[in-house]
Amino acid sequence: MPIRPLSLEPGDTIGIVTLGSPPERIEVETGVEMLEEMGFNVFFGRSVYSRDGFLAGTRQNRAADLMDMFANPEVKMILPTRGGVGVAGILPLLDYPLIAENPKIISGYSDITVLLNTLYQFVDLTTFHSLLLVDFNPDTPEYNFNQFFNAVSSPGPIGQIQTPPGIPVESWVPGDVTGPIVGGNLTSLVGTIGTPFEIDTRGKILLLEDTHEPINTVYRYIEHLRMAGKFRDCIGIVMGECTECDESYGRTYKDLINKFIVPLGKPLMTNLTTGHDTYKTAIPIGATVNLNTINNTLTVLTPATTP
Numbered sequence: 001m002p003i004r005p006l007s008l009e010p011g012d013t014i015g016i017v018t019l020g021s022p023p024e025r026i027e028v029e030t031g032v033e034m035l036e037e038m039g040f041n042v043f044f045g046r047s048v049y050s051r052d053g054f055l056a057g058t059r060q061n062r063a064a065d066l067m068d069m070f071a072n073p074e075v076k077m078i079l080p081t082r083g084g085v086g087v088a089g090i091l092p093l094l095d096y097p098l099i100a101e102n103p104k105i106i107s108g109y110s111d112i113t114v115l116l117n118t119l120y121q122f123v124d125l126t127t128f129h130s131l132l133l134v135d136f137n138p139d140t141p142e143y144n145f146n147q148f149f150n151a152v153s154s155p156g157p158i159g160q161i162q163t164p165p166g167i168p169v170e171s172w173v174p175g176d177v178t179g180p181i182v183g184g185n186l187t188s189l190v191g192t193i194g195t196p197f198e199i200d201t202r203g204k205i206l207l208l209e210d211t212h213e214p215i216n217t218v219y220r221y222i223e224h225l226r227m228a229g230k231f232r233d234c235i236g237i238v239m240g241e242c243t244e245c246d247e248s249y250g251r252t253y254k255d256l257i258n259k260f261i262v263p264l265g266k267p268l269m270t271n272l273t274t275g276h277d278t279y280k281t282a283i284p285i286g287a288t289v290n291l292n293t294i295n296n297t298l299t300v301l302t303p304a305t306t307p
Helices: 024-036 059-071 086-094 096-101 110-123 142-153 186-190 215-225 253-264
Strands: 013-018 041-044 073-079 105-108 127-129 157-161 170-173 177-183 205-211 235-244 268-270 283-285 288-292 297-303
Touching: 013 024, 013 059, 013 235, 059 073, 059 086, 059 096, 059 110, 059 253, 086 110, 086 288, 096 110, 110 127, 110 177, 110 186, 110 283, 127 142, 142 288, 177 186, 177 283, 186 205, 186 215, 215 253, 215 297, 235 253, 253 268
Parallel strands: 013 041, 013 073, 073 105, 105 127, 177 205, 205 235, 235 268
Antiparallel strands: 127 283, 157 297, 170 268, 177 288, 288 297
16 A cells, blocks of 8 residues: 555645746745745755756755755655756655655656656655645635545545536446546656656556647657556556647547547546646545446545555
């Protein structure tokens, strides 16, 4: 069974790190202010505001910040400021045995996806495809916060994932499968292929989402995953939204799913609101879920945290 971190409670300390691209200072300040108003203490990594072009400083410094958070007994949860690019560069520099000895909640999406899945694969730690610090702002829907805190603060099973009113999930290929869920941002996951941190989909339910990619590029990434055996090995597929992914040659995201994902014959659910769009479900990476595309449900069966 995966390692479950301790549940988050008011009064706990949240460690803030930047692991990929640099954030805007106002976004960090707004997020920290909201967390403090919610009753949490905040502890900053040294490289939160570092900036070197499209990266938040060196990979060594970003990795050191993350390891400092895992080693700090006062920190209950680690919250990256944003994703961007560059998270994969810190993966070879992490101390995985130390992380296993000091499991903590870590949440995010976008390029943080590669870290979430690596920690599950290397450490067996349940991680959370959910909010980043930049999502803690007044414009974020209450739904997102409810999803987040239900996932990281409830020691019982999360249960059936409920999408926002008016945005139902859709089941395209019928089936009923149960297994750990992995995945996240398509672009980031493709970048792990051929590395020691390549995503393992064997016996898993695979979640994919993306943003700001033209459909012909999304096709390229899906084909790459197919050739790498990731669809062959998985037992079910959940396609999240492709936010602001423009049509290419008259083809839409749904056209792409219908032509290239449906023929794979795996139980298939689409339209899950997770990742980059306005509404964000919270998906615990590594938790056991039931994907029932006959009843059109996605249900988290095992707890994601422990009291």
